[in-house]
Amino acid sequence: MPRMNTNKWRTTWWDFYPFSALRSVVKKILLSALLALGARAAEPTFPFAEATIDDLQERMAAGTLTARELTAAYLARIGDIDMGGPRLNAVIELNPDAMKIAERLDAERKAGRVRGALHGIPVLIKDNIATADRMETTAGSLALVGAKPLRDAPLVVRLREAGAVILGKTNMSEWAYFRGSRGISGWSARGGQTRNPYALDRNPSGSSSGSAVAVAANLCVVAIGTETNGSIMSPASACGIVGVKPTVGRVSRTGIIPISVTQDTAGPMTRTVRDAALVLAAISGPDESDPTTTHSPMGAAVDLAAPFRSEALRGARVGVLRGPFGFHPRMEAVLEDVVAALRKAGADVVDPVKVATLTTFGAQESVLLSYEFKDGVNRYLATLGPDSPIKTLADVIAFNESHREQEMPFFGQESLVTAEARGPLTEQAYLDAREALLRMTRAEGIDATMDQGKLDVLVMLTRGPAHLTDPVNGDSSSGGSASLAAVAGYPSVTVPAAQVNGLPVGVSFVGRVWSEAKVLALAADFEAKVKARREPTFWPTAERL
Numbered sequence: 001m002p003r004m005n006t007n008k009w010r011t012t013w014w015d016f017y018p019f020s021a022l023r024s025v026v027k028k029i030l031l032s033a034l035l036a037l038g039a040r041a042a043e044p045t046f047p048f049a050e051a052t053i054d055d056l057q058e059r060m061a062a063g064t065l066t067a068r069e070l071t072a073a074y075l076a077r078i079g080d081i082d083m084g085g086p087r088l089n090a091v092i093e094l095n096p097d098a099m100k101i102a103e104r105l106d107a108e109r110k111a112g113r114v115r116g117a118l119h120g121i122p123v124l125i126k127d128n129i130a131t132a133d134r135m136e137t138t139a140g141s142l143a144l145v146g147a148k149p150l151r152d153a154p155l156v157v158r159l160r161e162a163g164a165v166i167l168g169k170t171n172m173s174e175w176a177y178f179r180g181s182r183g184i185s186g187w188s189a190r191g192g193q194t195r196n197p198y199a200l201d202r203n204p205s206g207s208s209s210g211s212a213v214a215v216a217a218n219l220c221v222v223a224i225g226t227e228t229n230g231s232i233m234s235p236a237s238a239c240g241i242v243g244v245k246p247t248v249g250r251v252s253r254t255g256i257i258p259i260s261v262t263q264d265t266a267g268p269m270t271r272t273v274r275d276a277a278l279v280l281a282a283i284s285g286p287d288e289s290d291p292t293t294t295h296s297p298m299g300a301a302v303d304l305a306a307p308f309r310s311e312a313l314r315g316a317r318v319g320v321l322r323g324p325f326g327f328h329p330r331m332e333a334v335l336e337d338v339v340a341a342l343r344k345a346g347a348d349v350v351d352p353v354k355v356a357t358l359t360t361f362g363a364q365e366s367v368l369l370s371y372e373f374k375d376g377v378n379r380y381l382a383t384l385g386p387d388s389p390i391k392t393l394a395d396v397i398a399f400n401e402s403h404r405e406q407e408m409p410f411f412g413q414e415s416l417v418t419a420e421a422r423g424p425l426t427e428q429a430y431l432d433a434r435e436a437l438l439r440m441t442r443a444e445g446i447d448a449t450m451d452q453g454k455l456d457v458l459v460m461l462t463r464g465p466a467h468l469t470d471p472v473n474g475d476s477s478s479g480g481s482a483s484l485a486a487v488a489g490y491p492s493v494t495v496p497a498a499q500v501n502g503l504p505v506g507v508s509f510v511g512r513v514w515s516e517a518k519v520l521a522l523a524a525d526f527e528a529k530v531k532a533r534r535e536p537t538f539w540p541t542a543e544r545l
Contacts, residue, residue: 046077048070048218048221051218051221052221052271053117053121053221053222053275053279054274057119060119066106067105067119067120068103070102070121070122070165071098071099071101071120071122071165071167078094078167078168082214082217086195086197086200086538088200089192090170090171090211090214090217090219091124091210091219092168092169092171092210093127093168095135095166095169096135102165105119116162116282117305118159118162118163118278121163121164121221122164122165123166123220123221123223124166124168124219124224125211125224126170126172126208126210126211126224126226126266127139127140127171127190127191127210128172128256129156129169129256130256131149132148136169136190137149137169137257139175140172140173140189141190141407142190142403142406142407143390143403144257144388147384148384149384151255152255153252153255154254155252155255155283158282158283158284159282170208170209170223171190171191171192171194171210172206172209173187173188173206173207173209174187174189176206176207176226176228177231178259178369179411179413179416180411180412180414180416181411181414182473183474184410184411184475185235185475186210186213186469187410187471189403189406193471194210196239198216198466198504198537198538198539198542199502199541199542200540201469201541201542202465202467202541203475204466205239206235207226208223208235208243209235211223211225211235211269212235212241212269213239215239215241216239216240217536222268222269222270222276222279225268226265227264227265228259228260228264228369228486229263229482229486232244232267232494233463233492233494234462236506237494237505237508238503239504239536240506240536241270241271242270242276242494242495242496243268243493243494244267244276244280244493244520245265245482245485245492246491246516247296247490247514247515248265248292249265249293249296250265250280250284250293250296250491251266251267251283251285252285252286253292255383257377258373258379259369259376261292262372262434263368264376268280268283271533272527272533273495273520273523273524273527274524276520277524280304280520281304284300284304285301296514297514300517303517304516304520306517308520308521308524308525310525311346312524313342313346313347313522313525313529314346316457316522317348317350317457318349318456318458319350319353319449319450319457319459320335320342320459321352321458321510322335322351322460323358324358324359325460325479325480327464327478327479328479330500331464334497334498338459338461338497338498339351342526345526350453353455355449356444356448357444357445358445362483364436365433368437370419371425371427373393377396378392393416393419393420394420397413397416397420437487438487438489441487442489445484446458446488446512450512456511456522457519460510461507462482462494462505463478463480463481463505464477464500464505465500465503465505481508485508485510488513490512491511491513491514491519492510492511492519493508493520493523494507495509495523495527495530499534502537502542503542507526
């Protein structure tokens with residue numbers, strides 16, 4: 001299977017649909033014609049739309065489906081929807097060995113060996129997660145094309161051991177959105193611009209944009225994203241799917257191109273909470289090269305994979321956090337519906353609750369991230385093969401300067417330059433920022449609020465509806481609540497809650513450290529009661545919604 005976009009060195013305005021005047025006129029003419037006919041955006045029939053892991057395992061166990069057939073169907077779907085049709089541009093590269101992997105797993109099943117819930121399940125992974133195969137690992141940057149990792153990231157090893165079929169890599173915000181001011185979520189020099197499947201002129205959010213879009217559009221069963229601050233939660237909400245940001249240390253970060261050793265984590269992006277729990281169980285576990293994982297409780301994978309307790313919300317104490325998160329006033333009605341659903345499900349709702357430190361940690365986070373990015377990237381680049389010309393962050397900056405037309409046609413690399421100027425992680429400015437951040441978001445933040453209210457979980461809207469993709473001015477904001485759990489390193493789960501003008505909006509469930517099993521169960525009960533997930537329609541714009 002050929003790789004996609006590996007050498008896409010030039011991105012044009014055409015990739016930012018619909019920013020040319022001519023294209024805008026054509027769009028309106030076509031849209032009017034579609035509306036006049038009462039037509040729906042064209043979409044090929046897909047036999048595995050909205051399929052869950054349990055559904056597919058049941059069919060494979062019965063002998064009515066093979067991993068090879070399933071993999072071939074998703075590869076064809078990527079061709080129809082991602083490379084053609086609405087051209088979502090979520091998949092940056094296909095795995096040329098995907099079909100062989102699927103055939104090998106079918107042979108194992110036929111011989112009586114089933115590795116677990118993920119046996120034969122097609123998975124896409126974000127392009128900042130290392131694979132030592134025939135695919136690239138670039139974080140969307142042209143600087144890292146050809147710079148081969150020497151080994152799989154441990155989470156990839158776990159996926160392979162669990163029997164997953166890695167279909168390919170997903171596009172992302174370049175360097176996980178840690179490159180320059182006025183950035184564009186879902187854009188990378190290597191992969192171009194990923195589009196939101198609910199309205200193609202809207203942004204998918206980032207940085208796990210490709211993973212979110214791929215899951216939303218049924219290009220895979222599940223995907224893996226990564227988050228430092230909102231990069232799983234925000235695109236999951238904007239693309240109408242489930243996203244899980246685990247406790248930092250639940251999943252190994254080794255082999256993931258980093259931003260922050262304090263905040264980084266990988267996590268599942270799926271269409272159901274149950275699927276997310278199964279994937280998280282598969283990729284969780286200790287890794288001696290990532291000491292943070294050694295603090296994870298024993299038996300966590302068994303707890304995560306277990307069936308959810310029914311009616312989990314009944315009797316649970318749920319604290320509603322209303323911000324300030326920068327949401328449009330119309331989002332109040334969405335939150336009121338969420339609160340009503342929680343109460344109807346039997347939850348003991350405390351509304352509102354306050355986190356005293358919520359607005360006080362932004363400046364310290366910027367300091368922490370710039371220090372940790374330099375240290376982490378230099379460490380990662382040192383693990384690459386000897387043939388890689390990129391050895392340090394300084395080399396990345398120099399590459400971007402010498403390839404400005406391809407790498408920086410829309411925004412710069414101020415974040416990289418600031419990070420390069422930082423000293424080692426022993427400097428007092430860094431140590432003070434880290435101590436303050438963890439204290440304000442943990443003991444004085446989530447823990448204090450949950451202790452005071454005797455709460456099982458915090459609930460808040462995840463973000464507002466997707467904004468327009470704008471390469472001229474960069475991203476705009478519709479608000480977001482991910483920072484609190486992200487900076488604390490505590491678990492959060494976002495679940496579809498509603499649609500605003502046809503655009504998805506999610507609700508977040510946030511818990512204490514290592515409380516993923518409880519948070520997932522509560523989120524799953526909400527999901528079952530509300531059933532807000534809707535398949536995307538690939539319309540050119542939200543104007544018609």
